[in-house]
Amino acid sequence: MNLGGLQAVKSMSVPSSSLSRKSGDGVSDQFPAGLRVLVVDDDPICLLILEKMLKKCLYEVTKCNRAELALNYLRENKNGYDIVISDVHMPDMDGFKLLEHVGLEMDLPVIMMSADDGKKVVMKGITHGAVDYLIKPVRIEALKNIWQHVVRKNKDEYKGKDCEQTGSVEDGEQQQKPPEDAEYSSSANEGNWKNSKKRKDEEDEAEERDDTSSLKKPRVVWSVELHQQFVTAVNHLGLDKAVPKKILELMNVPGLTRENVASHLQYRLYLRRLSGVSQHQNGLNNAFMGPTDATFGSMSSFNGIELQALASSGQLPPQSLAIIQAAALGRATNKSPVPVPLVDQRNLFSFESPKLRFGEDSLLNNNSKQINLLHGIPTNMEPKQLATLHQSAQSLGNLNMQLQSQSSQSGSLLTQRPQSQPRTPLLNEINGSHVSTLPSSLGQPIMSQALPSSVLPRNGIENVRGGTFGSVSQPSSALDFSVNHGTEFPGNSFPLMSNSGIPILTSKGMLQEEVKSEMKVPRGYLPNYDTFDELNQNRTQDWGVQTDGSTFDVSQHSNLQGSLDVSPSILVQQGFSSNLKSEQSRNIPVSKATFAVGDSRAGNISNPSQQLNSSPADISQRIKAERLPNMGFQNTFFPEQFGQDDLMSALLKQQQEGTGAVESEFGFDGYHLDNLPV
Amino acid sequence: MERNLHRQLANMKKSLFDQGYLDEQFIQLEELQDAANPNFVEEVVTMYYRDSARLIQNIDHALEKNPLDFAKLDNYMHQFKGSSCSIGAKKLKNECTQFKEYCETGNGEGCKRTFQQVKKEYAALKKKLEHYFQFARQVGPVEKACRPK
Numbered sequence: 160m161n162l163g164g165l166q167a168v169k170s171m172s173v174p175s176s177s178l179s180r181k182s183g184d185g186v187s188d189q190f191p192a193g194l195r196v197l198v199v200d201d202d203p204i205c206l207l208i209l210e211k212m213l214k215k216c217l218y219e220v221t222k223c224n225r226a227e228l229a230l231n232y233l234r235e236n237k238n239g240y241d242i243v244i245s246d247v248h249m250p251d252m253d254g255f256k257l258l259e260h261v262g263l264e265m266d267l268p269v270i271m272m273s274a275d276d277g278k279k280v281v282m283k284g285i286t287h288g289a290v291d292y293l294i295k296p297v298r299i300e301a302l303k304n305i306w307q308h309v310v311r312k313n314k315d316e317y318k319g320k321d322c323e324q325t326g327s328v329e330d331g332e333q334q335q336k337p338p339e340d341a342e343y344s345s346s347a348n349e350g351n352w353k354n355s356k357k358r359k360d361e362e363d364e365a366e367e368r369d370d371t372s373s374l375k376k377p378r379v380v381w382s383v384e385l386h387q388q389f390v391t392a393v394n395h396l397g398l399d400k401a402v403p404k405k406i407l408e409l410m411n412v413p414g415l416t417r418e419n420v421a422s423h424l425q426y427r428l429y430l431r432r433l434s435g436v437s438q439h440q441n442g443l444n445n446a447f448m449g450p451t452d453a454t455f456g457s458m459s460s461f462n463g464i465e466l467q468a469l470a471s472s473g474q475l476p477p478q479s480l481a482i483i484q485a486a487a488l489g490r491a492t493n494k495s496p497v498p499v500p501l502v503d504q505r506n507l508f509s510f511e512s513p514k515l516r517f518g519e520d521s522l523l524n525n526n527s528k529q530i531n532l533l534h535g536i537p538t539n540m541e542p543k544q545l546a547t548l549h550q551s552a553q554s555l556g557n558l559n560m561q562l563q564s565q566s567s568q569s570g571s572l573l574t575q576r577p578q579s580q581p582r583t584p585l586l587n588e589i590n591g592s593h594v595s596t597l598p599s600s601l602g603q604p605i606m607s608q609a610l611p612s613s614v615l616p617r618n619g620i621e622n623v624r625g626g627t628f629g630s631v632s633q634p635s636s637a638l639d640f641s642v643n644h645g646t647e648f649p650g651n652s653f654p655l656m657s658n659s660g661i662p663i664l665t666s667k668g669m670l671q672e673e674v675k676s677e678m679k680v681p682r683g684y685l686p687n688y689d690t691f692d693e694l695n696q697n698r699t700q701d702w703g704v705q706t707d708g709s710t711f712d713v714s715q716h717s718n719l720q721g722s723l724d725v726s727p728s729i730l731v732q733q734g735f736s737s738n739l740k741s742e743q744s745r746n747i748p749v750s751k752a753t754f755a756v757g758d759s760r761a762g763n764i765s766n767p768s769q770q771l772n773s774s775p776a777d778i779s780q781r782i783k784a785e786r787l788p789n790m791g792f793q794n795t796f797f798p799e800q801f802g803q804d805d806l807m808s809a810l811l812k813q814q815q816e817g818t819g820a821v822e823s824e825f826g827f828d829g830y831h832l833d834n835l836p837v
Numbered sequence: 838m839e840r841n842l843h844r845q846l847a848n849m850k851k852s853l854f855d856q857g858y859l860d861e862q863f864i865q866l867e868e869l870q871d872a873a874n875p876n877f878v879e880e881v882v883t884m885y886y887r888d889s890a891r892l893i894q895n896i897d898h899a900l901e902k903n904p905l906d907f908a909k910l911d912n913y914m915h916q917f918k919g920s921s922c923s924i925g926a927k928k929l930k931n932e933c934t935q936f937k938e939y940c941e942t943g944n945g946e947g948c949k950r951t952f953q954q955v956k957k958e959y960a961a962l963k964k965k966l967e968h969y970f971q972f973a974r975q976v977g978p979v980e981k982a983c984r985p986k
Contacts, residue, residue, distance in 0.1 A: 204920045211869045274919040296862040296922045
């Protein structure tokens with residue numbers, strides 16, 4: 160073994176012929192023997208020992224002492240490895256960065272290891288999407304079981320993997336895909352399985368139930384993996400330069416269109432804004448922190464713009480972001496001059512979604528679309544944005560309606576929130592299922608892209624997962640918020656989305672849609688966003704918006720209750736549950752839509768300004784009960800994610816609840832966060 | 838005779854463990870030894886001493902600077918600690934942890950003091966292991982020859 164060099168040594172473990180595994184071979188009889196492991200560590204001693212141990216486990220080992228080199232190997236041979244084990248502290252590249260890259264580009268499970276066993280570091284590993292974290296010195300027993308991560312990922316992947324890869328997944332088809340995907344070794348994150356699952360659920364729920372043909376447009380499922388790729392791309396480019404076109408190029412996913420990316424980006428920004436979580440490592444985080452409440456008014460106007468943008472493009476075109484931003488900033492259109500912090504694109508993205516929802520009718524349409532987009536992006540929904548959205552509750556209502564109509568059409572409406580959330584008057588109505596109002600075009604384009612409702616919620620959550628998204632608020636067809644980005648939540652596979660199919664509107668905007676859309680997508684999804692992001696920060700996000708969708712109106716809190724039934728999982732799913740829950744209980748004043756979604760995650764979802772009016776709290780409670788059950792998230796790992804997810808879920812919830820309250824922008828809080836079972 | 842040697846070797850090892858020089862990780866390494874790599878542990882340890890010598894030097898230099906760059910010291914020590922615990926050097930690992938704690942609190946004196954301990958332990962372990970491997974080499978081949986296949 161040549162440890163000194165920078166080369167990667169590939170050694171076949173095993174003496175006997177048992178290693179007959181070939182790449183792309185799928186699971187062979189001798190599995191896990193022959194598992195192809197890539198080990199990256201700058202310490203030659205550790206590398207040597209690990210190699211020996213892995214060989215002893217009958218794995219095929221490739222050593223590498225530099226992260227860059229490892230990436231090269233992975234890139235050159237996309238299917239050449241099943242799992243990656245990487246050290247945290249490396250001189251040329253931070254282990255977490257490598258983790259992100261692998262997750263986004265190759266979607267392989269990555270195990271982190273370090274002599275450092277501090278909680279923060281371990282948490283960081285989780286939030287970045289590591290499927291496991293080993294403390295050095297690593298024992299062989301720990302290595303014997305690593306194959307489980309591969310299986311898990313593949314299992315989930317196949318569900319929606321194709322979707323992501325192609326960008327336009329048809330629900331049914333993808334899922335039907337034979338488990339050949341099992342060998343996909345692409346999903347690197349634990350979350351993937353969740354995402355996949357979510358995606359799958361979403362897809363199923365997207366009313367197509369495996370029958371994609373009904374969809375007008377192929378739906379893009381933002382699985383965790385895909386999302387991570389997205390996040391990575393965005394990080395590479397930098398928030399400022401992260402235009403859909405470039406992101407698309409970087410992601411290099413066949414079948415994915417620029418529109419998909421654009422929508423997703425919008426969504427992400429929206430989430431960011433909503434969540435206001437700064438934790439996103441990726442820069443998008445900042446967006447979250449926006450002042451959620453203030454912007455209520457602006458939200459609506461903003462939404463309108465966004466919606467329009469969305470509407471026009473069907474997905475959020477890059478411009479939409481600008482529009483949204485403009486809207487956020489200027490809020491010229493309406494209502495209150497919400498100080499939407501357009502600051503970062505992220506915010507926009509995240510914000511957009513909620514706004515969309517809340518936006519006026521016209522906006523609504525647009526918004527809904529946008530919302531959907533954002534949904535998928537658990538990025539940072541800033542609570543603020545939500546708040547603004549709330550303000551535009553009215554518009555939201557419209558939006559919801561629109562969304563609903565859209566959602567109904569697309570079936571996949573991300574935001575299919577269960578109309579139950581009457582949080583905001585708007586939402587309520589919308590949730591009601593007005594779908595009809597929503598221009599089908601709206602809903603559809605958005606939804607179809609991302610994932611018909613079901614997809615979104617899940618994805619949203621996933622995305623939220625981690626800061627990976629950074630500012631993934633891509634406007635891409637993220638409508639389906641549920642796009643389980645997979646990447647984002649490493650493990651959080653947003654449980655939120657559980658089943659309600661309520662599209663997790665992760666992007667607030669989506670919420671509205673969700674509501675309408677029949678929630679295929681687990682509403683909870685949205686809230687998740689918030690929770691994650693906001694997790695520790697006050698989520699001023701208009702949680703309310705998310706969760707309740709309907710509860711946008713500050714006063715509507717109660718709306719949440721009804722609609723929350725959306726799939727409790729929505730909120731929960733995200734794992735936020737814990738966080739979300741807390742948030743929810745907080746009663747986010749609808750007006751503010753402070754979804755403090757993220758907070759709940761941390762268990763203390765600091766009730767960010769969940770100003771959603773008191774009722775949201777109720778709603779959230781209810782939602783919690785309903786939704787939380789699924790929240791697998793429990794861990795608030797990703798604070799950032801929560802924000803987004805919370806938002807999403809919140810939005811979703813709201814919608815589901817028939818909200819109306821959605822408008823209150825994220826104010827749904829009442830329900831979202833708290834309900835989420837942590 | 839072989840039995841005696843074996844027993845001696847076993848005793849040596851036991852004492853190393855009892856005195857806290859080595860821990861479970863060392864056993865793990867030994868278990869990795871097989872026919873293909875009969876001297877795996879010795880190889881690893883040799884490599885360890887070769888590599889870590891450089892780290893020790895770096896830390897020494899860094900400790901001479903004024904003011905002390907604790908972040909850098911912590912970084913070096915983190916690497917050193919990682920390697921040390923990989924071979925199962927228990928006492929050494931503990932000293933490293935102590936050193937890192939002092940780094941975190943910015944205790945320069947504590948760092949220097951602890952590092953002296955680290956170097957001491959490092960040297961002591963090296964000697965003991967060298968002795969052990971030497972002995973093991975003697976015993977090993979003999980043993981194999983005698984062991985019924």
